[in-house]
Amino acid sequence: MEFFVDPSRCIGCQACAQACAECDSHRGISMIHLDFVDRSSSPQTTPTVCMHCDDPTCARVCPADAIKQTAEGVVQSALKPRCVGCSNCVLACPFGVPRYIPALDQMMKCDMCYDRTSAGLKPMCATVCPSGALYYGSRETIVQMRREQPTNTFVFGRRVVTTKVSLMVSANTSALEVDIASFLPSPEDPSAGNNPQQVAA
Amino acid sequence: MAHLPLPEAQLIDQYGPHLNYEPPGGWHAGGPPDRLVKTHCCFCGIQCGIQLKVKDEKVVGFEPWTDFPVNEGKLCPKGVKRYLQNNHPDRILAPLLRTKRGFEQFPWEDALSLVAGNMRRIQKAYGKDAFAILSGASMTNEKSYLMGKFARVALGTANIDYNGRLCMVSAGAGNKMAFGMDRAANPWSDIPLAQCIIVTGSNVGECFPILTDYLWRARDNGAKLIVIDPRMTPIARTADLFLPVRPGRDSALMNGILHVLVERGWIDQAFIDAHTTGFEQVLETVKAYPPQRTAEITGVPAASIVRAAELWAEAERSMLMHARGIEHHTKGVENVLSCINLVLATGRIGRPGCGYGTITGQGNGQGGREHGQRCNQLPGGRDIENPQHRQEIATFWGVEESELPQKGLTAVELFNAINDGTIKGLLSISFNPLVSLPDAALTRAALEKLEFYAVIEPFMSETARHADVILAGSLQEEDEGTVTNGEGRVIRLRQSVKPPGDARVDWDIIIDLAQRLGKGEFFPYTKTEDIFQELCRASAGAPIDYSGISYAKIEHNMGVFWPCPAPDHPGTPRLFEGGVFAHPDGKARFHVIEYRPPAEDIDAEYPLFMTSGRVVSQYLSGTQTRRIGPLVDQYPGPQVEMHPQLATQLGVKNGEIVRVESRRGELTLPALVVKTIRPDTIFIPYHWPGDQSANRVTNRALDPISKIPEFKVCAVRVTKATPPVVPLIRVVPFNGHGAAKGEQVQ
Numbered sequence: 032m033e034f035f036v037d038p039s040r041c042i043g044c045q046a047c048a049q050a051c052a053e054c055d056s057h058r059g060i061s062m063i064h065l066d067f068v069d070r071s072s073s074p075q076t077t078p079t080v081c082m083h084c085d086d087p088t089c090a091r092v093c094p095a096d097a098i099k100q101t102a103e104g105v106v107q108s109a110l111k112p113r114c115v116g117c118s119n120c121v122l123a124c125p126f127g128v129p130r131y132i133p134a135l136d137q138m139m140k141c142d143m144c145y146d147r148t149s150a151g152l153k154p155m156c157a158t159v160c161p162s163g164a165l166y167y168g169s170r171e172t173i174v175q176m177r178r179e180q181p182t183n184t185f186v187f188g189r190r191v192v193t194t195k196v197s198l199m200v201s202a203n204t205s206a207l208e209v210d211i212a213s214f215l216p217s218p219e220d221p222s223a224g225n226n227p228q229q230v231a232a
Numbered sequence: 233m234a235h236l237p238l239p240e241a242q243l244i245d246q247y248g249p250h251l252n253y254e255p256p257g258g259w260h261a262g263g264p265p266d267r268l269v270k271t272h273c274c275f276c277g278i279q280c281g282i283q284l285k286v287k288d289e290k291v292v293g294f295e296p297w298t299d300f301p302v303n304e305g306k307l308c309p310k311g312v313k314r315y316l317q318n319n320h321p322d323r324i325l326a327p328l329l330r331t332k333r334g335f336e337q338f339p340w341e342d343a344l345s346l347v348a349g350n351m352r353r354i355q356k357a358y359g360k361d362a363f364a365i366l367s368g369a370s371m372t373n374e375k376s377y378l379m380g381k382f383a384r385v386a387l388g389t390a391n392i393d394y395n396g397r398l399c400m401v402s403a404g405a406g407n408k409m410a411f412g413m414d415r416a417a418n419p420w421s422d423i424p425l426a427q428c429i430i431v432t433g434s435n436v437g438e439c440f441p442i443l444t445d446y447l448w449r450a451r452d453n454g455a456k457l458i459v460i461d462p463r464m465t466p467i468a469r470t471a472d473l474f475l476p477v478r479p480g481r482d483s484a485l486m487n488g489i490l491h492v493l494v495e496r497g498w499i500d501q502a503f504i505d506a507h508t509t510g511f512e513q514v515l516e517t518v519k520a521y522p523p524q525r526t527a528e529i530t531g532v533p534a535a536s537i538v539r540a541a542e543l544w545a546e547a548e549r550s551m552l553m554h555a556r557g558i559e560h561h562t563k564g565v566e567n568v569l570s571c572i573n574l575v576l577a578t579g580r581i582g583r584p585g586c587g588y589g590t591i592t593g594q595g596n597g598q599g600g601r602e603h604g605q606r607c608n609q610l611p612g613g614r615d616i617e618n619p620q621h622r623q624e625i626a627t628f629w630g631v632e633e634s635e636l637p638q639k640g641l642t643a644v645e646l647f648n649a650i651n652d653g654t655i656k657g658l659l660s661i662s663f664n665p666l667v668s669l670p671d672a673a674l675t676r677a678a679l680e681k682l683e684f685y686a687v688i689e690p691f692m693s694e695t696a697r698h699a700d701v702i703l704a705g706s707l708q709e710e711d712e713g714t715v716t717n718g719e720g721r722v723i724r725l726r727q728s729v730k731p732p733g734d735a736r737v738d739w740d741i742i743i744d745l746a747q748r749l750g751k752g753e754f755f756p757y758t759k760t761e762d763i764f765q766e767l768c769r770a771s772a773g774a775p776i777d778y779s780g781i782s783y784a785k786i787e788h789n790m791g792v793f794w795p796c797p798a799p800d801h802p803g804t805p806r807l808f809e810g811g812v813f814a815h816p817d818g819k820a821r822f823h824v825i826e827y828r829p830p831a832e833d834i835d836a837e838y839p840l841f842m843t844s845g846r847v848v849s850q851y852l853s854g855t856q857t858r859r860i861g862p863l864v865d866q867y868p869g870p871q872v873e874m875h876p877q878l879a880t881q882l883g884v885k886n887g888e889i890v891r892v893e894s895r896r897g898e899l900t901l902p903a904l905v906v907k908t909i910r911p912d913t914i915f916i917p918y919h920w921p922g923d924q925s926a927n928r929v930t931n932r933a934l935d936p937i938s939k940i941p942e943f944k945v946c947a948v949r950v951t952k953a954t955p956p957v958v959p960l961i962r963v964v965p966f967n968g969h970g971a972a973k974g975e976q977v978q
Contacts, residue, residue, distance in 0.1 A: 042437035042444055042466035044848045045866055049312040052862070053293055059259035071876070071886065072907050074437075074466045158296045159307040161441035163448050177452050 034143060034157065034167050035181055036080060037199035041164040043067070043076035047156035054144055054155050060132070062108070062141040063156050078164055080156065081106060081128045081141035082183075083195035089120035089129050089140075097138075104195045105145055109138040125187050125209075143196075170197075178202065185209055235680050236697055238334040240922070246334070247692035248322035249854075251861035255292040256319045263287065269728040270297055273311040274370070274708035275851045277592030277718035278302065278442045280311050284709055284728045291318035291709055291728055301790055302420065302717065308441040309849050309863060316860045318709060318729065322691055325733025328702040335692075335702065340734065344741075347659070347701055348748035350684040351387060354657035360388045360637070364646055364655045368662025369396035369600030370852075371738070372713030372725060373778075374760045376596065377611055377767040378742050379661065380604030383637075385629055385754050386746040390640030391655060393607040395663045396600050397643035399556065401938040402564025403590035404601055409565070410572040410821050411807070412814030413775060414613065415598065415720045416589025417581055418551065419793065419805040424449035425585025428547035430458045430540070432571065433482065433557020433944075437466030438848040440555075440591050440718075456543045460485065461557060462843060463873070463915055464908035473539055476910055478531035479841040479945040480830035482558045485537070486570035487825060488526025490577055491518045492541035503579030507811035510822035514573055517824045529827060531910070544578065549585035556593055556845070560943035562831040564935045569823040576820050582808035592718035594852065595708075599716030602776045603767055607640035611767060612774025621774075628770050629754065642939035644669060644932055651678035661688040661705065661738060666695040667853035667921045670930035670941045671896045688738055690731075693855045694921040704735035711737045713760045714786065719805075721791035722781055739763065772797070775814065830945045831933035834912070838894060838947035840878070841913040844926045845944075850919035858919065870920050871904040872950070875911040879903060882952055889953040892916065894946055897928035900953050914950060918943070 045065050052061040068075040087106045090098035097113035098120060100106050109120070109129075116136045120129040129140045144154035148167075152158075157167035166173055173181060181197035184206035191206070200207060236243065255261065265285035273280045281300025285293040294315050296305030327343035328335040354363045365387070367379040376394075383392035404414040411417070423429065423446035436443050444467060451457060451470075459471040460482070468474050477485050493499055494515060504511045523534035530537075544550055552575050558567040572588065580586040592598050604611040604625075611628075614621035616639050626633040641649055647665065649655040651674060669675045679685065679698040687699040690707045709728040716722045731737060739760060746755045757763050761783055772779035780796040781803075793803040813820040834841055849866035851857045858864060872890050874882075884890055886905040891898055892914065901916065901924065909915055916926040931946040 039470070040444075040448055042441060042848075044308050044437065044441045046307055046309045046312055046441065049309040049862055049866075050307070053312065058293075059254065071905060074464065074469050074908055076466075153298075153305075155296075158298065158305045159312060161303075161306045161308050162437070162444040 032148070032167060033170055034080070034154065034196045035165075035173050035199055036078065036196060037164050037166070037177075037179060038077035039179070039199070040162045041065075041076045041078055042162045043074060044161060046159045046161055047078050047165055050155045050159040051141070054146065056146045057139065060139065062130070062139055064130075078156070078160075079126065079128060080165070080196060081143065082126050083143060085193045085195065088123045088125060092119045092123040094119060101145065105143050107142050107145070108140050111137055114138055125185070125192060173199070180204070182206060237330045237332070240697070242334065243692070243697050247324070247697075249858045250322055251864055252316045252320045252859060253861035255315070256290045257292075261287070261292065265292060268295055269726050270300075271709065271726045271728060272715065272723055273307070273595075274314055274317075274856070275310045275595055276440055277594060277597045278440055279595065279715055279717040279723055280307055280442055282307065282311055282314075284315060286728055289729050291315045302721070303442045306442050306445060309866060310851055310857060313860050313862050316862070317707060317856050319732070320691070320859055322859055323732060323735070324690060324692060324702060324704040325735055326704050327734070328704070330700045338701070340736070343701055343703060344744050344748055347686045347703070348745055350657060350686070350700075351659075351749065354684060355387070355389070358656050361390050361640065362655055363387060363389050363657040363659075364391035364641075364650070365389065366643065366646065366658065366660040366663045366665065367392065367394045367605050369394055369399060369594040369597045371596060371600060371662050372711065372715055372760070373596065373599040373603055373722070373767060374713040374763040375739055375742075376600050376605045377603035377770070378739050378755075378763055380611065381629065381754070382742050382746055383605075385631060386749045386751040388635065388637060390637035391607065391646055391649075392605060392640060393643045393646055394600060394605045395643065395665075395668060396594060396597055396606070397939060398668055398941065398943070399593050400559060400590055400597050400601070402559035402561070402935055402940045403554070403568050405565045405938040406568030406572060407590070409823060410569060410576070413807065414601070415794070415807060416718060417807045418587030418589055419719045419721070420446050422585050422587055422806065423447065423551060424453060426450050426455050426547070426549050426551040427585070428456045428458070428543050428550040430460065430544065430550070430552045431467065432460035432552070432554045433559065433567075434553060434555035434591055435461070435463070435465040435467070435557070435845055436591070439593065439846050441848065443591065456547070458540050458543060462841070462910045462913045473536060473543060475532045475536050475540060478529075478910065479843050479913055480561060480833070481530040481827070482561070482567040483563060483570040483825045484521060484526055484529040484827035485532060486567075486574055487518045487521040487827065488523060488530065488537045489541050489544070490514075490574050491521045491526070492523060492538050493545060493574070493577060494518060496541070496545070498541065498545035499577045500579030503811060504577060507579075507813065508576050508820045508822055510824075511577065513824045514577070514822045517826060521827075531912075544574070549583065550578070550580045551586065552588050553591055555591045557944060559590065560940060561945065562933045562935050562942045563828060564940050565937040566825045570825040573822055573825065576822060582806065582811055584806070587806070589719070596715040598718055598720060599714070599722070602716065603771075607642055612771035612778075613776035614774050624774075625770065642934075644934055644941055645939065647675055647678045650682060653681065656683040657685070658682055659686045659688070660695065664693040664695045664853035664855050666698075667693075667919070667925060667927065670927050670943060671932045672925050672927045673897055674932065688741055689855070690735065691855050691859065693853065703741050704731075704733070705738045705741060706731045706735060710735075711739070711760070714764060714783075716794070717791075720793045722778065722786055722794060723791040724783060724786045831942050832895070832931050832945075832947045834947045838949050840948050840950055841910075842892065842894065842929060842946050842948040843913060843915050843944050844918045844930060845915065846919065847917045850917070852919065853921070854919040867917075870901050870917050870924050870926060872901050873904045873906055873909050873915040874950070875909050876905055876907060877911040878914070878950075879905045882950060884952050891951050891953045892929055892948050893951075894929035894931075894948045896931070899923060899925065899928045914948065
């Protein structure tokens, strides 16, 4: 079972955020948030969940070694006894996910409903999402069901980040360029841009 | 009598709305729930399945019900947070009596006797029809049936109507005229089978979020989506074709699309010949709506009108769905019929993936209009003016046909009659007219003229503040019964907890009132199943036939679609299969629709269209949702959506305060400057009361057939408010940590 996000289907209803706050392990606090791309121009919104990077930057930069990954690759919130509230993770995450919560003096973030998924349930947000923008299920099913295809490779300049969570993108997209630097000439080869294929190679 | 007993601020202080943020005992009240109760959401017409968590006889949370086929566990934010209405600090726990010191608790016996006594007194002094009933379309089928029977048998008044009169009656009337039957023609499971879908006048993403999944599944299968709306809503953003219609021009647009279909020979003449009547006259009418003329009327580019016809014609299977955006008009029925003309002319009905339907807005918008609580209707959808129908029900109830009242006044007419002094007494249940009716100033003036006003409600609504007696009723999760969702599926609500304090289930209160009126023998029910069995028997052989449905059958089948005329009948998910319609000759009717402008069009004095609607986190007049903190935080108060071109013209920036004026009233709200609305139109959501009420400016003008008010278009002028005033809303960003429990919103 995997987690898939399709921002193009998001209707901005916030059912995900409202439901996230109902999970037993963090009741009253939502660990998913909703962003308007630009409300003045469009009702387009996007739900932001932790992408659960294979090599999580948030954990790499944590000076207290408070952010752990489960054996299944789920990146957890900062461990309360260790978190020093420095917000390094907040600043470092390329997807803008971790939130420092002053009332708790702790970083908390989406843990893919570890309490539910480890018990065979779906994450709360993906269960309730009324538009299918969040989906939890098998890769085979979603590939068969939708015109979009999942990708979990993101290119930030010269850095390639792979994640446990996939974004649904148009069928001919193998990786998502998210940094304009990717389109600029490379210092090593001024005649070429750093497209994902070059980086991956 | 019905002036406020205390200053409004004092009433708000005592009875809210206050914000509830946490389940009983707080977020971390320990331990697993005692039980999970499979029931349904208390809000819109989708009626999503949900499991309520109950601990220590209180609702403490929810768990998705993934097996229920309509929503498969999916919920919108209202469904997620609905459980917070239970154990709410504003809850009315005992009958309240108006005194000089405000409302005071009162014993049930005395409260019921007082209500029944005033009913008798007013009817004796002024006639039977001087006491009226207003009920709601969020109530169960059982309560809907009971209210109709109570009005006709216990009270003997003609004047009972319901708040569905503000909702889907245009669709209902149009359906009946065209098809001979008032129900969406298809189960929603047909949506993903369609190849082209027109959604008109429906902000699906915010008003019926679960249906977006059905639309997406259709698009996954390659379907084209056409959205018609003056605003680019979340679903319109994704459409293959978006037609930004000028408010009040919907029927002209449909005529224009049909014109192109006819001109290019893209109609189904064989279907028309075999299964319909009246097409020849429609054919003549739509000749006058070529794309260019239609474009001039509707504000939709001619090329888009042609493209809509092309997309519709290319499909073999298509569905047309609409909601209040085309129904809330003085020509709502005409708008609906113009849509049906398009469907019939192309023969796209009665097959898998081919159909038509309104999307019901209220929780029991469908069932609420079937069992006899409308002023013109008896149980089973029978016509109160039809002698045979009257005799059938009179015999069934054991009364003389001559004792049954005739057709009464509709909801808005009823308030007009209160205002002019014809109606002196009122009992309302599940209806908050001060917020939900147009022209709120007139509604308040009418309430203040009532000699006696009684209310059955679980919360003190804005209207209930005017009552003489408030009978502490029940929330949906405290009662049981059935509702019929927007696709015609009868489903079962299960009682999760008992009403708190001395509050009582609504139907039991009504029975007690009937007994005090000396009519107890007609109401011999001890449980809701008794009422359901009676309403099913009452519907036997009627246009809306439930006679083969039972609680057990609903449980077993996860709902049963009516008509279901026998115990061994499986129900009818898809209507009109084989082109057989519900008129006596089996044929559908075309109707000639000649476009006419709205009751109030724009002019030099009031140069802008105003339209109203919902936001995703609020439901109807907000009696429930404006009490749920996380939902209020999501959209704290109304804003005036306007296009940047208009904002520039007015010298208004995003967030600045503007004054909106119509011929009926004005309101002052922040501007939300967005490119997603026509530059000639503003939009205000209607869920809020008083100074924030969109219905201070809307128009009371009625559709001549359905008597629905014209909420969706009126003429206004907008000016920048000077001097600047303090914003009326308190903005609390949603971050999981809301304001303190009990913080007031006003």
